Amino acid sequence: MKVACVGGGPAGLYLSILLKLRDPSHDITVHERDPEGSTYGGGVTYWRGLLDQLHAHDPVTARAIEESSVRWNEGVAHVRGRTTRRSGDTGHGIGRHRLLEILAGRARSLGVRLEFEHEIMPEKLPVADLVVAGDGVHSTLRTQYADHFGTRTRRGRNRYIWLGTSKVFDAFTFAFVETGHGWIWCYGYGFGPEGSTCVIECASETWTGLGLDTANEDDGVALLERIFAGVLDGHPLAGRSGADGGAEWRTFRTLTNRTWHRDNLVLVGDAAHTTHYSIGAGTTLALEDAIALAGALHEHAALPQALARYEQERKQALLSVQSAAHYSAEWYENLPRYIRLPPQVMFALLGQRHSPLLPYLPPQLYYRIDRAAGQVEALRRLKRRLGPKVARTVQARALASGK
Structure with a gap:
């Protein structure tokens, strides 16, 4: 089978690995529009369940990812000058650069062709038995056929920015700071000895009140460094490096599609679905898409049946995750409801933010x-x-x- 994966992210790369492992005769090319190694910086999170799946399907890749990851089993919340710690399940973090480096190296070793700085346009799809759209939330291939896919997006109310820091957090860290214009908070997690990811979020009113809507990137980052000086311990914040330019404030877009395939074109990862970053599941879901798609292609010789099976399986698996992500995002959008509670209560409810019952009690x-x-x-x-x-x-x- 000839396969063209459009987008060199985790889903496309891991799918190419799994297909080659099942049948080395597959002719697979991964097309990535950006230069190799130019992905934005920072890290991604995952949990033991994903690692177990990776070990089951390709122990070589799993070992390399595990060896390059950091671990934590505590959460820390800083609120109004008080610090609360809670034990929890073991989480893992790995630099996005390192993750893609591992996946690309493994794919090459199996005979997958990787073509960087090669953009695929919707009007000129590669000649292949299967074209996999793994080109992210802004997928040009999905956008071209948005009416067919039934693409819908819902924007969140809060503003957020994705930054990095040289501060290495030893636990998954939350810091909530009250300003004269409302609350602003960060999520911080380590991904290696070089640093951590730091996502900062606030209500739109706080964003404009602090002047972050009009500040240039350097001034905005400097202000955030002052606000979060206590948790950063003097370490700087840095914008995203890579082909997509610097850091910018966004509102999160929850994206869904009525169907995930059209003829021989199929969606994976963020091109098919997004879940709010506060549950840290994006990379896990992308890799699980690849596992499910590879399995369906192996079990069903006819492509239409394979793609239908893949879509059915993944949509069902996503129901609980998308629900958790929805309620998690709402928890932060309604932060004033919780922030004045005693710190231990507030942190406990932060851990329960996925609950569909919490908003109603x-x-x-x-x-x-x-x-x-x-x-x-x-x-x-x-x-x-x-x-x-x-x-x-x-x-x-x-x-x-x-x-």
Whole structure:
């Protein structure tokens, strides 16, 4: 089969790897419009579940990614001069440059052709059995056929900017700072010894009140460095480096499509769907798309059936993730509802921001219910763990006493 992957991001590269592993005779080319290595800086996050999937499908790639990643198992929130820490599941971070370097190297080693500085236009698609549109949220291939795909976008209310810093965070870090124009906050996570990603967000009113809407990039970054000086420990912030230019403030666009394929053209990754950055799932979902598409192509010889199976599987898998992302984004858009709570309560509800119930209950009531449910579940786990041991002890004592 001849395959053309348009876009050299994680989805297209990993798909090419999986297809070559299944059948080395596949003729696969990845087309990327930007120069090699020019992707924007910063890191991406993922969780153990993704790593397990990668090990199952290609241990070589999985080991390289795991060895290049950092880990954390705590969250830290800085609010009104107080710091709250909570233990949690182990998270992983890896530099985006390094991730793409690993995937590109593995693809090349398997015989995939990588063509950089080669832009594919919608009116002149490559001659191939399958064309994979992995060219991101602004996909020109999807846009060309937007009516067919049924593309819809919904813009969030808050403003955000994606920055980097030389400060290496040892935990997933949140910092909320009150200004004369409202609250502004950052999410920070390490991706290697060289630094961390730092996403900064605020309401539109705060953005304009602070003058960030009219400040040039250098002045805006300098202001943010002063606002978050406490958490940055004197380290600078830096805009995104790469072919797309410097940092800019955006509103998040949640993108969905009614269908993900048209004839021999199929969407993957951000070209097919987006989920709010606050749940840190974008790269994971892109790689899972590649896994599902490779599996469907292997199981179904006829392309229409394979693409239909891929779309059905991934849409179903995305339902819970998209719901979590929706409620997470809303939590931050309604930050004043939570920010005045005691720090430990506020941080606990930050961890529960994916809940569809939280917006409809008073926060303190939800917190008490959640704690009570957690205590009940802890007792159940203790019972399951100790029950057999207690039963054996009672039985042994009964036998010893002759009863």
